[in-house]
Amino acid sequence: MNKVLILFAHPRFEKSRANRALLAGVGALPSVRLHDLYEEYPDFLIDVEREKSLLTEHDVIVWHFPFYMYGAPALFKQWLDSVLEYGWAHGSKGSALKDKIVFVTLTAGGTRQAYAAGGHNRYPLREFLVPFEQTAVLCKMTYLPPFVVHGTHLLDDSQLAGQAEIYLRLLSILVRGVVDIESMTRYAYLNDWLSTD
Template sequence: MNRILVEFAHPAIQKSRINRRLIQAVKELENVTLNDLYEKYPDFFIDVKKEQQLLLEHDIIVWHHPFYWYSAPALLKEWMDLVLVHGWAYGEHGRMLEGKTVLSVISTGGRLEVYSKEGRNRFSIQEFLVPFKQSANLCRMEYLPPFVVHGAHTISDNEISEYAENYKKALTMLRSDAVDRDRLMKAAYFNDLIE
């Protein structure tokens, strides 16, 4: 059974409609470790060695955050800058994360149609997530299609509950290796594989 580490970064979780529910759905799953970065490091003083050890102890890394200004909240970026260092995570001798898997889990205010060449944001979610994909590639990790919740400001409570259940299903599938990797890698979103 795969061990999953959820690197969760939300600077205002008490105001969240979506991410609070997503986390509640998965935090008690067996072999899933929730690492709430804003709760753990409110002062941004990250314990690099402790964070690296957590990464070593898990097979699948989830970068879970709201999509802020087409990127991640500041603490997750700080975490990446400090923890995924040359000589450890990447570089000629940096192979500590090689072979691990990464999944981005994000929520967006915009609906799906605004994330396209024709839409208001002019680029797809996949295009906006290229820095995360390349970070995973640099560290010799496999980057999966993202799990995305669109329209955070307008979706209903019932839709949020469905997304939360699907997130739980996604992590359960990954944990037990019950994912058709060929089919997944052809999908735009991980969500597309969940029935």
């Protein structure tokens, strides 16, 4: 059994259909804790000690945010900057997060086709996530491919509900803890791994 911590950062959660749908069923999952950063720290005053102990208590960390200007919303960047301290998360003595599983959950307006060499956004999505990936590696964590919901404004309610179902399935698999990391990392997205499962 793994304990899963979703670090969720969305400055306008109430307006986000996609994220409301994705997170609607999360509360019912045992061993999954939703930690809503913009709700906890409206003044950006992150309680670093509290965040550190939360991280310590959990085995799987999810960085869940909407994709804003090819990155995470400001508070999440601040979270990375202030919580993942040198000497605690990284550095020669920093190994508090060692071997914890981490992955990014993203909602993006653009379609998957738009994130490609010839596409509108010119690079595959994974390349934009390189800073997150390297941060995870720096902290000696196991980085999984991202779970991505593309083209959110094109999805109707039932399609969104479908995505949410897949997300919940992924979380339950991670809670159960019988994961073949090798097979997961062979795919670009966790979505792809789930669909072949």
